[in-house]
Amino acid sequence: MQSPCPGMDPYVEDPDLWRDFHQSLANEIRNSLNRDLSANYYARTEPYVALETIEVARPTRGGYLDVSVWSGSSTSSGGVATLAPVCAPPTLESRIPTEVVHRLRRVEVRAAGTDELVTVIEILSPVNKRSTSPARDDYLRKRRAVLRSQVHLLEIDLLRGGSRPPRKSPEPPASTYCLTLCRGNRRPAAEVWAVGLRDPLPTVPVPVTEPDPDVPLDLTSLVGRVYQQGRYWLSIAYDRPPPPPTLSPEECSWIADRIRSVGVTPAAPS
Numbered sequence: 001m002q003s004p005c006p007g008m009d010p011y012v013e014d015p016d017l018w019r020d021f022h023q024s025l026a027n028e029i030r031n032s033l034n035r036d037l038s039a040n041y042y043a044r045t046e047p048y049v050a051l052e053t054i055e056v057a058r059p060t061r062g063g064y065l066d067v068s069v070w071s072g073s074s075t076s077s078g079g080v081a082t083l084a085p086v087c088a089p090p091t092l093e094s095r096i097p098t099e100v101v102h103r104l105r106r107v108e109v110r111a112a113g114t115d116e117l118v119t120v121i122e123i124l125s126p127v128n129k130r131s132t133s134p135a136r137d138d139y140l141r142k143r144r145a146v147l148r149s150q151v152h153l154l155e156i157d158l159l160r161g162g163s164r165p166p167r168k169s170p171e172p173p174a175s176t177y178c179l180t181l182c183r184g185n186r187r188p189a190a191e192v193w194a195v196g197l198r199d200p201l202p203t204v205p206v207p208v209t210e211p212d213p214d215v216p217l218d219l220t221s222l223v224g225r226v227y228q229q230g231r232y233w234l235s236i237a238y239d240r241p242p243p244p245p246t247l248s249p250e251e252c253s254w255i256a257d258r259i260r261s262v263g264v265t266p267a268a269p270s
Helices: 015-036 134-147 219-230 249-261
Strands: 041-056 096-111 117-123 152-157 177-182 191-195 203-206 215-218
Touching: 015 041, 015 096, 015 117, 015 215, 015 219, 041 134, 134 152, 152 203, 177 203, 203 219, 215 219
Parallel strands: 117 152
Antiparallel strands: 041 096, 096 117, 152 177, 177 191, 203 215
8 A cells, every 4th residue: 555645644753653664764765875876985874872851750649548557467376466667658759850762863875985974864853853852952963063064964854843953044935844955065055845745755866976966866756665665554543633743724634635545534623
């Protein structure tokens, strides 16, 4: 089964699917580039860890019984039952910070022979886009380091929620998804593709070292292949609304029509 959407399927943004989708898309991008790159370059996926600090609270109990708890029993030989110590109730229930480990992947294009880094392709994840997350600060710090170099940077944002990385004016038009290419030899200029929910994803250029030509990356085909190889339709409840953020009424109507087109009854309007 193919996704009912011509480009990115918003149902795949569910956290339980996104982790698999993120890594699978990185692998597909690597494979596609290695088919099309000249012998002067190679593409690799580079794993990295993003740490996010969250607060965890134990469920609140309804109360504590201030009663004695007996252990042992009276014996006919005159034994004495003993009273076990009673645990004091806590003063309050607090929260402690804990770290969640997110295992992510980026794609790197390097020069054959020297292993020099030429291009970085980042697929943004929710942790990169959460404004309160230290992992976002870490991502933006590494992003600034790339932008200060001659390395090309392609950012692929296929998530509707969260805050996108900052850009200089003019701001790109509001869109569901966004792709941004910053060529190392043309900074601070950036090429931006604003993509709507109803649109197929564009074929974008992946630059290498001049005078070698850009390599085209057909994102619609790659995302469709990941969807089919992951058999995501078996995990997606298309009879329910897609994960947050909430779609507009027009988008809900459109996606309901698309879901019907593949023989599934969509969720009823809320």
